[in-house]
Amino acid sequence: MNREMPMRFRLVLLALLALPAALRGAEPVRYSLRFPAPQTHYVEVEADVPSDGRDHVDLMIPVWTPGSYLVREYARHVEGVTARTPEGKALTVEKTAKNRWRIDSAGAARVVVGYRVYGREMSVQTNWVDGSFALLNGAATFLTPVDGGPRPHEVRLTLPATWAKTYCGLPIVAGDVPHRYLADNYDALVDSPIYAGSPEVDQFEVDGKPHYIVNEGGGGLWDGPKAAKDVEAIVRTQRDFWGSLPYDKYIVFNLLTETGGGLEHRNSTVLMASRWAGRRRADYLGWLRLVSHEYFHTWNVKRLRPVELGPFDYEKEAVSRSLWIAEGLTSYYGDLLLRRAGLCTDDEYLAGDVAPTGADADKPKGDIQRLQETPGRAVQPLESASADAWIKFYRRDENTPNTAISYYVKGAVVGLLLDAEIRRVTHGSKSLDDVMRLAYPRYSGATGFTPGQFRAVAAEVAGVDLSSFFHRALETTDELDYVETLKWYGLRFSTGEDPKDKDKPKKPEKAWLGLDTKPDGGRLTVAAVKRGTPGFEAGFNVADEIVAVGDERVVPEQWSRRMEQYRPAEKVSVLIARRGKLMRLDATFGQEPKPLFKLEPDPAATDAQKAHLRAWLGK
Numbered sequence: 377m378n379r380e381m382p383m384r385f386r387l388v389l390l391a392l393l394a395l396p397a398a399l400r401g402a403e404p405v406r407y408s409l410r411f412p413a414p415q416t417h418y419v420e421v422e423a424d425v426p427s428d429g430r431d432h433v434d435l436m437i438p439v440w441t442p443g444s445y446l447v448r449e450y451a452r453h454v455e456g457v458t459a460r461t462p463e464g465k466a467l468t469v470e471k472t473a474k475n476r477w478r479i480d481s482a483g484a485a486r487v488v489v490g491y492r493v494y495g496r497e498m499s500v501q502t503n504w505v506d507g508s509f510a511l512l513n514g515a516a517t518f519l520t521p522v523d524g525g526p527r528p529h530e531v532r533l534t535l536p537a538t539w540a541k542t543y544c545g546l547p548i549v550a551g552d553v554p555h556r557y558l559a560d561n562y563d564a565l566v567d568s569p570i571y572a573g574s575p576e577v578d579q580f581e582v583d584g585k586p587h588y589i590v591n592e593g594g595g596g597l598w599d600g601p602k603a604a605k606d607v608e609a610i611v612r613t614q615r616d617f618w619g620s621l622p623y624d625k626y627i628v629f630n631l632l633t634e635t636g637g638g639l640e641h642r643n644s645t646v647l648m649a650s651r652w653a654g655r656r657r658a659d660y661l662g663w664l665r666l667v668s669h670e671y672f673h674t675w676n677v678k679r680l681r682p683v684e685l686g687p688f689d690y691e692k693e694a695v696s697r698s699l700w701i702a703e704g705l706t707s708y709y710g711d712l713l714l715r716r717a718g719l720c721t722d723d724e725y726l727a728g729d730v731a732p733t734g735a736d737a738d739k740p741k742g743d744i745q746r747l748q749e750t751p752g753r754a755v756q757p758l759e760s761a762s763a764d765a766w767i768k769f770y771r772r773d774e775n776t777p778n779t780a781i782s783y784y785v786k787g788a789v790v791g792l793l794l795d796a797e798i799r800r801v802t803h804g805s806k807s808l809d810d811v812m813r814l815a816y817p818r819y820s821g822a823t824g825f826t827p828g829q830f831r832a833v834a835a836e837v838a839g840v841d842l843s844s845f846f847h848r849a850l851e852t853t854d855e856l857d858y859v860e861t862l863k864w865y866g867l868r869f870s871t872g873e874d875p876k877d878k879d880k881p882k883k884p885e886k887a888w889l890g891l892d893t894k895p896d897g898g899r900l901t902v903a904a905v906k907r908g909t910p911g912f913e914a915g916f917n918v919a920d921e922i923v924a925v926g927d928e929r930v931v932p933e934q935w936s937r938r939m940e941q942y943r944p945a946e947k948v949s950v951l952i953a954r955r956g957k958l959m960r961l962d963a964t965f966g967q968e969p970k971p972l973f974k975l976e977p978d979p980a981a982t983d984a985q986k987a988h989l990r991a992w993l994g995k
Contacts, residue, residue, distance in 0.1 A: 438690030509573025640673030669710030704787010716994030866981025887942035887965035
């Protein structure tokens with residue numbers, strides 16, 4: 377008994393220590409948020425911060441937010457930081473770094489810090505406040521103690537009279553005070569965006585767990601019930617993929633604000649799209665693709681994650697070579713599980729017709745086509761693209777396509793090839809699905825995976841050495857080999873020509889310089905010049921104004937039709953204006969490359985190949 381009691385005591389102590397901070401009695405940081413004049417785009421914040429009798433308290437606001445690998449300097453929108461004791465005595469505030477403030481607490485038990493945050497950036501990583509609604513991201517809003525240790529953070533909102541609701545993934549604090557939420561720690565607060573306004577909300581349940589789609593800005597154009605039904609299909613398909621739902625509730629913040637983007641959170645996601653996205657098939661598939669991608673992050677990234685992505689240092693970049701897994705494989709499965717959910721057809725999935733809405737909505741392309749059209753694939757390896765995300769991916773310029781690749785795009789293509797390779801070497805008994813499901817229990821806890829550990833799990837499932845595959849796909853700029861993948865599934869690359877048109881007279885090929893152009897105040901200007909195109913060889917620069925082709929004036933709306941008047945191999949002199957100076961460039965028109973990487977079933981596919989394709993697509 378004397379030996380047993382200490383053991384029991386230790387077990388009880390360990391159990392208590394394992395409880396969340398909110399249950400252990402740690403003093404919380406309490407925030408009160410007000411919107412006295414939301415049309416001015418400000419939220420006023422008052423933070424009641426424990427100081428534990430210290431001489432000073434250091435506060436910080438993050439410089440970045442998880443899921444978006446760019447230093448965004450959120451402190452630039454923080455204004456008017458003041459401090460006082462709970463009794464009202466003013467305290468000195470000193471700014472000690474770009475994102476830090478020191479409060480002279482003078483031994484007080486708590487300090488009350490007030491500040492304002494400006495929010496008028498319509499993106500999923502930042503804040504938006506106006507007369508109709510607010511979206512607040514934790515990293516962009518909440519100052520927190522630098523060295524305070526883990527403690528709960530409580531948020532209470534006071535709404536303008538015209539706003540009706542708030543939604544947040546955090547638990548609601550029970551009681552008479554509305555719009556009150558409790559985060560177990562600062563990480564949970566950062567990972568839980570808050571919406572306030574008067575939205576239209578659709579709801580469904582899966583496994584007894586509520587799912588909310590908070591629609592802002594539908595304007596009578598958005599079909600909420602249809603979207604909710606399709607999102608439910610995505611949830612059920614991905615639940616079946618992983619085996620269970622790892623949350624108590626889930627919220628889709630669907631902001632139909634005529635912009636784009638998505639950002640994952642532990643039990644919610646913020647999406648931005650057009651209210652018109654439901655009116656056209658390609659646009660709606662783009663929205664569903666975005667939902668499927670961000671929802672897959674519920675498991676891949678928010679739980680199963682690269683070791684660098686948590687615990688977070690919000691003041692320093694978290695560089696990882698594994699974003700091709702975090703984002704690229706999520707892109708791969710986001711699209712594939714859309715097909716398995718029955719929300720797009722085989723042809724739409726294979727052809728890449730689930731391309732995002734936006735600039736490319738009229739020209740949907742699969743990831744293979746996008747990759748093969750990017751000259752940067754011969755410059756930047758995939759793991760380097762992941763590691764360089766902080767300085768390249770979110771800081772694109774006109775030369776980016778020539779020097780870099782997207783770890784989303786190439787990562788998805790590598791996912792396709794890796795999946796097919798595992799299926800091939802295991803004779804269809806295993807797949808990349810098994811890799812993800814095996815990695816999940818191993819690396820979704822306190823510690824994430826290293827690049828080598830993920831490779832080892834893939835090799836374990838495949839039962840063969842995959843080091844040469846990973847070396848080529850991740851560490852070199854060698855062209856990817858699609859042969860075995862096409863052979864396994866019975867697919868081929870289509871020329872894009874309709875067999876029904878084979879007897880019709882062919883249109884003559886029009887001239888092509890390979891320039892991206894845009895109208896600029898009535899002028900036709902060059903927006904991008906890809907390496908290896910006739911325009912690159914002729915010496916065109918970004919921002920050149922194209923004045924005339926030959927001696928014929930050309931204006932923006934005439935450019936495409938003017939190219940139809942010339943033929944490949946014709947030589948021409950193009951008059952341009954560069955920094956106000958007129959000059960001529962001699963160019964030889966080329967022929968625009970045909971889309972050569974559009975997947976379609978091979979009519980000669982065997983029964984075995986057709987069976988492999990059905991198994992992959994989940995039919």
